[in-house]
Amino acid sequence: MKVTRRASLVVLLIVLLGGMLFAAGSEYTVVKGDTLWEIAKAYGVDWKEIAELNGITDEFALQVGTVLKIPEAYTEISVMIPNIDHEIPAVICIPNGDGPFPLVVMLHGTGSDKNEAGGGYLLAAPALAKAGIASVRFDFIGNGESTADYINYNFTSAVDDTNIAFAYAASLPRVDGHRAGIMGWSQGGTIALLAAGQNPAYKSVLCWAGAPDLSGVGSLEAYEIAKQNGYYELTFEWRSPLKLGLQWFDEAYGTDVLQVFSNSSAPVLAINGSEDTVVDPVNAQRIVDASRNEKSKVLIIEGADHTFNIFTGDMTAFNQLIEATVDWFSKTL
Known part of the structure; x- marks a missing residue:
C-alpha cells in the first residue's frame, strides 16, 4: 500500500501543563486494495481510531477515493x-x-x-x-x-x-x-x-x-x-x-x-x-x-x-x- 499525505494538517491546540499541546493529524485518500487495518499500520495508529474519527461502521466497506482523516500516533x-x-x-x-x-x-x-x-x-x-x-x-x-x-x-x-x-x-x-x-x-x-x-x-x-x-x-x-x-x-x-x-x-x-x-x-x-x-x-x-x-x-x-x-x-x-x-x-x- 502506498501512503500519500496531503499538505494540509488538522491541528488541535489545547492548554495543558502550562504549555500548548499539538495533536496533529493528516489525511489519506483510499485507493484500490486498501484495508483499514493496512492504512492504520502504515500510520502507526489503531484502525478503530480511524473508523471512529471518520464515522465508519463497516470497516470492510471502504470506497476508493474516500478521504480519511488520520489521527496522529x-x-x-x-x-x-x-x-x-x-x-x-x-x-x-x-x-x-x-x-x-x-x-x-x-x-x-x-x-x-x-x-x-x-x-x-x-x-x-x-x-x-x-x-x-x-x-x-x-x-x-x-x-x-x-x-x-x-x-x-x-x-x-x-x-x-x-x-x-x-x-x-x-x-x-x-x-x-x-x-x-x-x-x-x-x-x-x-x-x-x-x-x-x-x-x-x-x-x-x-x-x-x-x-x-x-x-x-x-x-x-x-x-x-x-x-x-x-x-x-x-x-x-x-x-x-x-x-x-x-x-x-x-x-x-x-x-x-x-x-x-x-x-x-x-x-x-x-x-x-x-x-x-x-x-x-x-x-x-x-x-x-x-x-x-x-x-x-x-x-x-x-x-x-x-x-x-x-x-x-x-x-x-x-x-x-x-x-x-x-x-x-x-x-x-
Missing part, C-alpha cells in the same frame, strides 16, 4: 521549564496510548535549536513516538526561543539544563523515567556524553556526529580573545553571531569528555557520515572505545555529510539515520 506539548535564573523552552513528544513510555532526551548542536538543522528533530521525534518512545527536545541557553544570554552557555549549564528537562519529562504520568536514553547532534553529542557519564539515569546513548573534542569550534586564538574580552564572537552563515563565554573555553579545553563518558555503563551508538568534514568520522570509534559497554557500536553512513545530507533534497542518508536511531532505542530502552 503522538501528541506534542510545548512548555517552558524553570531552571533557577532562566527558563528552558522545550517540546515533549508523547505517543498516544496508556504507556508508560521510555524517554529520549534530544540535544541540539552549536548555533541550532530544539528542532535541529533542516528540522531533523522534527522528523526524529515523531518517528520515535510511532515506535512507542517519548522524547523531550529543548533550546540550550541563548538558542531558539531561549531568552537567556548565550555568553552563559557552557558544558556545566548545558548538562544542568539537560538533567532538568529530563526530570520534567520523566515526571509526566505516561512517561517511564526509569527507561531513559539521551542523544545529541554534534556539540549536542558532546553534552550527551558528559551527561551520561555523570548521570546513571541515562540507560542508552546515541550520537549523531558527536564531537568529543571541540577545539575546532573554539581555537586557541579564540580562547586568548575570550580571556581578554570575557567572550569570543562566533559567526555563522545561517544565523546571527553568538558570544562564546570564557567558561565555555575553560571547560572545552579542560574537560576530557571521553574520560567522563567512560563512567557510564550505558551502551552507545556513534553514527557519523563518511563525508563529514566538520566532525571527523574517526571520532565515532573513539567514542565507542571509551565505552564500558560491549554492546556499543559504530555506524558510518556512506556518502553522508555532517547534516546527513538533509539539505541536499536526497533523504536517503537521513532516513537511514532515523531508522537506526529508532531501532537502537527500541532495543536498548
Whole structure:
C-alpha cells in the first residue's frame, strides 16, 4: 500500500501543563486494495481510531477515493521549564496510548535549536513516538526561543539544563523515567556524553556526529580573545553571531569528555557520515572505545555529510539515520 499525505494538517491546540499541546493529524485518500487495518499500520495508529474519527461502521466497506482523516500516533506539548535564573523552552513528544513510555532526551548542536538543522528533530521525534518512545527536545541557553544570554552557555549549564528537562519529562504520568536514553547532534553529542557519564539515569546513548573534542569550534586564538574580552564572537552563515563565554573555553579545553563518558555503563551508538568534514568520522570509534559497554557500536553512513545530507533534497542518508536511531532505542530502552 502506498501512503500519500496531503499538505494540509488538522491541528488541535489545547492548554495543558502550562504549555500548548499539538495533536496533529493528516489525511489519506483510499485507493484500490486498501484495508483499514493496512492504512492504520502504515500510520502507526489503531484502525478503530480511524473508523471512529471518520464515522465508519463497516470497516470492510471502504470506497476508493474516500478521504480519511488520520489521527496522529503522538501528541506534542510545548512548555517552558524553570531552571533557577532562566527558563528552558522545550517540546515533549508523547505517543498516544496508556504507556508508560521510555524517554529520549534530544540535544541540539552549536548555533541550532530544539528542532535541529533542516528540522531533523522534527522528523526524529515523531518517528520515535510511532515506535512507542517519548522524547523531550529543548533550546540550550541563548538558542531558539531561549531568552537567556548565550555568553552563559557552557558544558556545566548545558548538562544542568539537560538533567532538568529530563526530570520534567520523566515526571509526566505516561512517561517511564526509569527507561531513559539521551542523544545529541554534534556539540549536542558532546553534552550527551558528559551527561551520561555523570548521570546513571541515562540507560542508552546515541550520537549523531558527536564531537568529543571541540577545539575546532573554539581555537586557541579564540580562547586568548575570550580571556581578554570575557567572550569570543562566533559567526555563522545561517544565523546571527553568538558570544562564546570564557567558561565555555575553560571547560572545552579542560574537560576530557571521553574520560567522563567512560563512567557510564550505558551502551552507545556513534553514527557519523563518511563525508563529514566538520566532525571527523574517526571520532565515532573513539567514542565507542571509551565505552564500558560491549554492546556499543559504530555506524558510518556512506556518502553522508555532517547534516546527513538533509539539505541536499536526497533523504536517503537521513532516513537511514532515523531508522537506526529508532531501532537502537527500541532495543536498548
